[in-house]
Amino acid sequence: MSIFNKFKQGLQKTRDFVTESFNRIAANLGYFDEDMLDELEMVLVQADCGIEFATELTEAIRENIRQTGDSSVENVLSILRKGMLDLLKDVKSLELQPGKLNILLMVGVNGTGKTTTSGKLAKQFQDQGKKVLMAAADTFRAAAIEQIKVWGERTNTSVIAHKIGSDPSAVVFDAIDAAKARNTDVLIIDTAGRLHTKQNLMDELSKIRRIISREAPDAYLETLLVIDATTGQNAIVQANAFAEATEVTGLIMTKLDGNAKGGVALAVVKETDLPVKLAGLGEGVDDLQDFNPEIFVDSLLPDPESLKS
Numbered sequence: 247m248s249i250f251n252k253f254k255q256g257l258q259k260t261r262d263f264v265t266e267s268f269n270r271i272a273a274n275l276g277y278f279d280e281d282m283l284d285e286l287e288m289v290l291v292q293a294d295c296g297i298e299f300a301t302e303l304t305e306a307i308r309e310n311i312r313q314t315g316d317s318s319v320e321n322v323l324s325i326l327r328k329g330m331l332d333l334l335k336d337v338k339s340l341e342l343q344p345g346k347l348n349i350l351l352m353v354g355v356n357g358t359g360k361t362t363t364s365g366k367l368a369k370q371f372q373d374q375g376k377k378v379l380m381a382a383a384d385t386f387r388a389a390a391i392e393q394i395k396v397w398g399e400r401t402n403t404s405v406i407a408h409k410i411g412s413d414p415s416a417v418v419f420d421a422i423d424a425a426k427a428r429n430t431d432v433l434i435i436d437t438a439g440r441l442h443t444k445q446n447l448m449d450e451l452s453k454i455r456r457i458i459s460r461e462a463p464d465a466y467l468e469t470l471l472v473i474d475a476t477t478g479q480n481a482i483v484q485a486n487a488f489a490e491a492t493e494v495t496g497l498i499m500t501k502l503d504g505n506a507k508g509g510v511a512l513a514v515v516k517e518t519d520l521p522v523k524l525a526g527l528g529e530g531v532d533d534l535q536d537f538n539p540e541i542f543v544d545s546l547l548p549d550p551e552s553l554k555s
């Protein structure tokens with residue numbers, strides 16, 4: 247399946263919602279008036295684009311209509327598209343540095359998809375012929391260690407693991423050691439999403455980061471915050487909390503297929519200024535895709551042909 251079709255399929259719930267709303271609001275007249283633009287703003291809020299960004303987008307539409315006099319559905323759609331692409335213009339997908347150890351530190355609250363995404367990434371890099379290693383630095387739950395080991399078997403990737411309750415930084419230490427010895431291209435570190443307190447969690451991440459900079463100062467490090475798109479505006483709270491505690495370099499939005507609120511990717515970028523690097527569009531191993539702004543926006547907004555006129 248092409249990447250465009252993957253995104254279209256993954257974001258179908260959101261797109262259907264936006265398309266139905268467009269048709270409901272503008273079908274009779276074929277153009278937008280003031281009240282209809284207010285309704286459109288609400289639709290964007292309901293798709294979780296965030297109030298601030300929804301207001302910004304509809305203001306841009308009003309301004310454009312004032313200037314051009316064109317309030318057609320097509321014009322409104324094209325201004326929305328442009329506004330969204332503008333927000334995402336700095337997004338760059340994940341790029342490994344050749345000839346170096348690349349370390350991907352997966353962080354995020356529990357259940358967002360860190361372990362699954364680590365497995366999916368391992369598969370992708372293996373398919374590209376890279377030497378991959380995973381570290382089971384979520385030592386909080388026995389099941390977590392088992393889960394990453396299963397992904398290791400499934401993707402033919404070695405997993406460095408210690409016992410439940412052991413120090414995650416020690417796992418990372420050993421994993422870096424092994425990565426150096428094996429000439430590894432990519433080390434993927436799966437971390438815990440839940441500890442006894444939020445402070446414990448943040449302290450643990452800081453410690454892991456210290457070990458990485460001490461033991462692998464020349465490595466290329468990406469700290470990827472995994473966010474569950476179905477958690478709505480709470481995603482923004484999480485993103486802010488992690489960005490404060492550790493230097494996040496990019497976002498992975500998972501479960502974009504889960505509900506009609508895929509617009510949350512836009513709200514999180516608006517709020518944090520962090521680039522979305524990858525999109526999780528389903529549970530399958532091939533459902534992780536590089537985040538492509540154009541394809542994302544075209545999958546989120548109605549297909550012009552699907553609009554009644």
Ligand SMILES: Nc1nc2c(ncn2[C@@H]2O[C@H](COP(=O)(O)OP(=O)(O)OP(=O)(O)O)[C@@H](O)[C@H]2O)c(=O)[nH]1
Pocket residue numbers: 354355356357358359360361362363384390437438439440472499500501502503504525526527528529533
């Ligand atoms: N539909 C859908 N489900 C996903 C996606 N990514 C992950 N999941 C599911 O989300 C659930 C939680 O994923 P995990 O990888 O265990 O999450 P985690 O962040 O490691 O969770 P903790 O280890 O508890 O912190 C699993 O059932 C995954 O299959 C996605 O892109 N789409």
Ligand SMILES: [Mg+2]
Pocket residue numbers: 360361362384390436437
């Ligand atoms: Mg996990």
